[in-house]
Amino acid sequence: MLSLDDRLRAALAEDIGRGDATTLATIPPEQTARAEFLLKEPGVPSGLAVAARVFALLDPGLRVTWSAREGEWRERGVIGSVTGPARPLLSGERVALNLLQRLSGIATLTQRHVDALGGGHTRLLDTRKTTPLWRDLEKEAVRQGGGTNHRAGLDDGILIKDNHVAAAGGITAAIQRARGHSYLLKVECEVPDVAGLEEALRAGADRVLLDNMSDDLLAEAVRVRDRLAPDVTLEASGNMTLERLPHVAASGVDFVSVGALTHSAPALDISLNLTLEN
Numbered sequence: 001m002l003s004l005d006d007r008l009r010a011a012l013a014e015d016i017g018r019g020d021a022t023t024l025a026t027i028p029p030e031q032t033a034r035a036e037f038l039l040k041e042p043g044v045p046s047g048l049a050v051a052a053r054v055f056a057l058l059d060p061g062l063r064v065t066w067s068a069r070e071g072e073w074r075e076r077g078v079i080g081s082v083t084g085p086a087r088p089l090l091s092g093e094r095v096a097l098n099l100l101q102r103l104s105g106i107a108t109l110t111q112r113h114v115d116a117l118g119g120g121h122t123r124l125l126d127t128r129k130t131t132p133l134w135r136d137l138e139k140e141a142v143r144q145g146g147g148t149n150h151r152a153g154l155d156d157g158i159l160i161k162d163n164h165v166a167a168a169g170g171i172t173a174a175i176q177r178a179r180g181h182s183y184l185l186k187v188e189c190e191v192p193d194v195a196g197l198e199e200a201l202r203a204g205a206d207r208v209l210l211d212n213m214s215d216d217l218l219a220e221a222v223r224v225r226d227r228l229a230p231d232v233t234l235e236a237s238g239n240m241t242l243e244r245l246p247h248v249a250a251s252g253v254d255f256v257s258v259g260a261l262t263h264s265a266p267a268l269d270i271s272l273n274l275t276l277e278n
């Protein structure tokens with residue numbers, strides 16, 4: 001796994017290339033500046049430390065201060081500033097803002113989903129539908145929005161999906177093979193209906209993923225679980241919307257996973273407004 005600094009340096013190299021031609025042509029090397037981060041819509045700031053690190057890697061003389069805290073809902077307004085040499089400030093602006101807007105967008109969308117669940121028993125999970133190489137930051141943004149992380153990768157949990165079931169020859173066979181492979185990892189199995197749920201419970205799954213079930217079927221699945229294996233947790237997934245989440249929570253499932261938190265979160269509108277000094 002590449003370190004954060006290595007990834008940020010690669011992002012800066014991609015953007016700056018052989019040199020920031022516009023800045024080098026128009027800004028004298030001795031020029032200093034101050035720029036304010038302006039939150040232009042309500043949301044949850046996330047990625048503040050990452051954005052600050054972008055500027056630090058370009059020039060240690062750049063100083064970033066924040067008036068907002070990560071994970072705290074904010075209305076519109078200034079949330080921080082960066083001061084120092086104007087050239088590296090301008091050259092790092094786009095990479096810093098791209099990350100800040102992306103991560104804040106994820107945290108904000110997560111917070112909206114958590115609010116829609118109503119603060120009861122059901123917890124919100126993310127998925128592995130993340131930007132390659134930036135998963136750790138995006139999952140941190142989910143946490144800052146009040147969500148809970150599912151697997152970080154394929155190595156820290158067994159999740160038997162429909163293709164695994166098909167390749168293994170059925171739900172029971174897949175779960176039994178998973179049990180034989182590892183006694184340390186929890187085993188979760190995806191099922192399409194209540195009959196599949198009953199089979200997964202009898203086969204010994206630790207958690208069952210209820211895929212694309214209606215709200216009525218989710219409630220029935222909870223009743224079946226309570227009767228057959230009350231210690232097994234249930235996760236609902238598929239076609240989840242903010243409007244639907246209160247009904248999903250009312251069904252009694254333990255978790256609801258939403259891929260849109262990371263694959264479809266709109267960037268939060270944040271700008272960087274610069275004024276020259278000296």
